[in-house]
Amino acid sequence: MQRTQNEVILITPRFSKTLKKAKIEFDKIHHFLVRDPLVKETLFTSSSKFYSVLRAVNLFFSFVVFIPIIGSFRDFNLPHFLGYLLSAFGVYLTWVFEWVTKSTILEEIRTVTIIQISLHSVFGMWYHFYDYFKIYDFILHITGGIWLSFLIYPLVMGSELIWAKMKMPFFFLKIFVVTFSIVMTLGVFWEIGEFISDLIFRDYPGYRMAQEESLFDTMTDFIGNLIGSIAGIFIFWNTLKRLNKSRDMDSLLERIGSALRDYVNSF
Incomplete structure (x- = not known):
C-alpha cells in the first residue's frame, strides 16, 4: 500500500x-x-595536555572490547555473547560513573581497566586463553584484585580526606580495611555470578563452565583476589607517597572526594 x-x-x-x-x-x-570532568589531570602528572591525550587514547582503545561482540555473531553463543556485553559495560561504566557523580576516574586507572577487561573478554574468552593456559584464570584474579584496588582506593581515600578533613592516626589502616573489604565483596559477587551462570547455561552447547564444579577453583579465585587486592593497595599507597614529594596528591584526591560528597548530598 x-x-x-x-x-x-x-x-x-x-x-x-x-x-x-x-x-x-x-x-x-x-x-x-x-x-x-572536574579533575583534568592524571595520577602521574598535572599536565592537562597529557590528560587530554591519555583520555583520547583510552576512548579509542575502549572499542577493543567490541571485537568479540561483533565477531560472535558468526558463531552465536548466547552465554558468551552476554559475557562480552557485560565486559563492554564494565569498561564504559567508568565514564558512566563520571557522568552521574561528576567525580573522576584517574586516566591511568581507566587504562588498567581497559587492559584487565580485555584480558578477560578478548584474550580469555574470545581467544580461549582460559582453555589453553590453566594458570591464566588465577593470574587474572590476581591482576583483577590489583585493578579493583587501584579503582577503589582513590575514591575511598578522597572521600575520607573530605569527611575527616585531615589524616588521623591509623589513616592508612582505615583506607586499607575499607578498600580491601569492597574489593573482596566484589570478588564474592563475581563468584556468585559464575555459579549462577553455570546453573543456567551448563547444558548450552559450547558453554565453558566458569567454576568447573570445583570448590578448589572457587577458593583459588578468592586467594587470587586476596593477593591482588593487598598488593594493589600497597602499590597505590607507596605510589602516592613517592608522588607526594613533588606534588600535592591529597589535593587531587580531595577534589575527587568532594565531587562524590556533593553527589551523595544531592539526594
Whole structure:
C-alpha cells in the first residue's frame, strides 16, 4: 500500500526531530568526554595536555572490547555473547560513573581497566586463553584484585580526606580495611555470578563452565583476589607517597572526594 503525500509529510518532521534529539544527546556526550570532568589531570602528572591525550587514547582503545561482540555473531553463543556485553559495560561504566557523580576516574586507572577487561573478554574468552593456559584464570584474579584496588582506593581515600578533613592516626589502616573489604565483596559477587551462570547455561552447547564444579577453583579465585587486592593497595599507597614529594596528591584526591560528597548530598 502506497503512503499518501500527507502521511509522508507527517513522518518526515518526526524523523527529523528524532535525529535532532540524537544529535543533541551526542553533543552532550562529546562535550562531557572532552571538557566536563572536574579533575583534568592524571595520577602521574598535572599536565592537562597529557590528560587530554591519555583520555583520547583510552576512548579509542575502549572499542577493543567490541571485537568479540561483533565477531560472535558468526558463531552465536548466547552465554558468551552476554559475557562480552557485560565486559563492554564494565569498561564504559567508568565514564558512566563520571557522568552521574561528576567525580573522576584517574586516566591511568581507566587504562588498567581497559587492559584487565580485555584480558578477560578478548584474550580469555574470545581467544580461549582460559582453555589453553590453566594458570591464566588465577593470574587474572590476581591482576583483577590489583585493578579493583587501584579503582577503589582513590575514591575511598578522597572521600575520607573530605569527611575527616585531615589524616588521623591509623589513616592508612582505615583506607586499607575499607578498600580491601569492597574489593573482596566484589570478588564474592563475581563468584556468585559464575555459579549462577553455570546453573543456567551448563547444558548450552559450547558453554565453558566458569567454576568447573570445583570448590578448589572457587577458593583459588578468592586467594587470587586476596593477593591482588593487598598488593594493589600497597602499590597505590607507596605510589602516592613517592608522588607526594613533588606534588600535592591529597589535593587531587580531595577534589575527587568532594565531587562524590556533593553527589551523595544531592539526594
